Amino acid sequence: MAQSVRRLKETASQTAGPYVHIGLTPNFGGIAGVYPHDLGSGPVDAKARGERITIKMRIFDGTGTVLRDALVETWQADTDGLYNSPSETRGKADPNFQGWGRFPSDMETGEIAIETIKPGRVPFPDGRLMAPHISLWIVARGINLGLATRLYFSDEEMANAEDPVLTRLEHQNRVETLIARKESAHYLFDIHLQGERETVFFDI
Amino acid sequence: MKNEQHHTECFFQRDRGWHPPALTPLYKTSVARSPRRAPVSFPHTLSEVTGPVFGHSILGALDNDLTVNFATPGESAIGPRIIVYGRVLDENARPVPNVLVEFWQANAGGRYRHRKDGYLAPLDPNFGGCGRTISDSEGHYFFRTIVPGAYPWPNGINDWRPAHIHFSIFGHGFVQRLITQMYFEGDPMIWRCPIVSTIPDRQAVEGLIAALDMEAAVPMDARAYRFDIVLRGRRSTLFENRMEGN
Numbered sequence: 001m002a003q004s005v006r007r008l009k010e011t012a013s014q015t016a017g018p019y020v021h022i023g024l025t026p027n028f029g030g031i032a033g034v035y036p037h038d039l040g041s042g043p044v045d046a047k048a049r050g051e052r053i054t055i056k057m058r059i060f061d062g063t064g065t066v067l068r069d070a071l072v073e074t075w076q077a078d079t080d081g082l083y084n085s086p087s088e089t090r091g092k093a094d095p096n097f098q099g100w101g102r103f104p105s106d107m108e109t110g111e112i113a114i115e116t117i118k119p120g121r122v123p124f125p126d127g128r129l130m131a132p133h134i135s136l137w138i139v140a141r142g143i144n145l146g147l148a149t150r151l152y153f154s155d156e157e158m159a160n161a162e163d164p165v166l167t168r169l170e171h172q173n174r175v176e177t178l179i180a181r182k183e184s185a186h187y188l189f190d191i192h193l194q195g196e197r198e199t200v201f202f203d204i
Numbered sequence: 205m206k207n208e209q210h211h212t213e214c215f216f217q218r219d220r221g222w223h224p225p226a227l228t229p230l231y232k233t234s235v236a237r238s239p240r241r242a243p244v245s246f247p248h249t250l251s252e253v254t255g256p257v258f259g260h261s262i263l264g265a266l267d268n269d270l271t272v273n274f275a276t277p278g279e280s281a282i283g284p285r286i287i288v289y290g291r292v293l294d295e296n297a298r299p300v301p302n303v304l305v306e307f308w309q310a311n312a313g314g315r316y317r318h319r320k321d322g323y324l325a326p327l328d329p330n331f332g333g334c335g336r337t338i339s340d341s342e343g344h345y346f347f348r349t350i351v352p353g354a355y356p357w358p359n360g361i362n363d364w365r366p367a368h369i370h371f372s373i374f375g376h377g378f379v380q381r382l383i384t385q386m387y388f389e390g391d392p393m394i395w396r397c398p399i400v401s402t403i404p405d406r407q408a409v410e411g412l413i414a415a416l417d418m419e420a421a422v423p424m425d426a427r428a429y430r431f432d433i434v435l436r437g438r439r440s441t442l443f444e445n446r447m448e449g450n
Contacts (some may be wrong), residue, residue, distance in 0.1 A: 031334060062240075075254075087376060107319075144223070194240050199239075
């Protein structure tokens with residue numbers, strides 16, 4: 001026996017369950033009057049700099065059925081590639097852009113509409129630039145531990161081709177599951193939790 | 205001083221043998237909602253080690269008191285009154301200050317205020333079921349509420365959830381993000397629950413069970429339960445910037 005390093009263990013995850021709206025988006029879930037508005041739900045600050053974009057997202061289970069009780073959180077850099085976080089050491093991010101959002105699936109259609117700005121490029125630890133991306137965190141009934149993935153953009157082909165995360169994927173035919181498709185006024189992004197078109201999820 | 209700076213080093217790897225796996229067939233909904241392929245790892249970048257900050261300005265005066273935050277003025281929710289308190293720590297046993305903690309739960313009869321909950325137990329007109337707070341400089345948090353009831357759910361033909369409170373916790377990095385459930389000491393339903401049993405390790409389950417703390421009770425008002433939350437630890441460069449260790 002050696003001495004113990006005596007670290008604590010992380011609190012184990014549990015599913016967010018079907019009523020996640022009560023806690024995280026109560027106004028959306030029909031509980032009015034407790035919070036003035038749901039956190040992360042507002043439109044992007046009108047003063048935020050950068051290109052306005054809309055992303056229409058849907059999440060499908062292994063049978064091809066759309067989830068109507070999921071919740072997605074987004075985390076992204078500002079238009080210059082800076083994060084609005086105390087851990088950002090390279091400079092001060094746009095004070096009018098928080099970079100975080102919270103979006104429940106529509107309870108009838110399952111659609112998730114995200115209005116934000118297109119993020120700038122952020123460096124990988126070795127200094128190479130990553131392609132513009134949004135980090136996603138997905139919870140729902142039936143998901144025991146929140147799923148992490150990234151959304152990249154179809155009109156950033158050059159940057160995507162040299163992205164340090166996309167290029168390290170062993171199965172290159174899965175890269176396309178991380179790329180939101182630009183269609184006239186918005187991007188379309190479908191997440192498949194399971195099956196042939198399964199989205200790449202990250203253990204990070 | 206370097207000690208005052210926010211850390212930018214990566215977080216410890218998550219122990220995926222400690223957390224529930226994605227596919228846990230006794231919890232039926234997980235079968236079609238679990239990825240079949242292995243998740244992909246890569247070194248933490250700024251996208252992972254940074255995260256949003258929430259100031260106290262988002263909090264209303266009643267946000268951490270579920271007994272009254274949905275009630276008609278002068279009235280309060282029905283049920284055994286409790287205080288839930290604890291600390292948000294990281295795996296290095298350091299406090300995690302200034303992070304948003306959100307919670308939601310059913311009422312004393314096990315009924316949620318949600319249009320998809322059709323359980324025949326009635327709603328409490330004075331209970332909404334949501335609350336939030338921000339940990340203080342030492343990682344402490346607390347809120348007041350009522351003990352939620354157990355309730356049946358369509359999984360097996362006779363499955364009931366133990367009394368529980370859902371918790372959502374932010375850390376300082378987006379990869380510390382965690383949602384979990386708090387259970388109550390001594391509840392015999394805990395060890396029969398297919399959602400609890402998605403967790404493979406008994407000790408990990410025990411980490412979700414809040415302890416009754418009569419010393420923290422308020423006499424003639426509310427009993428207290430202690431529930432500490434542990435988020436992922438962050439590496440620091442040994443000896444360089446934190447003399448007290450890692």
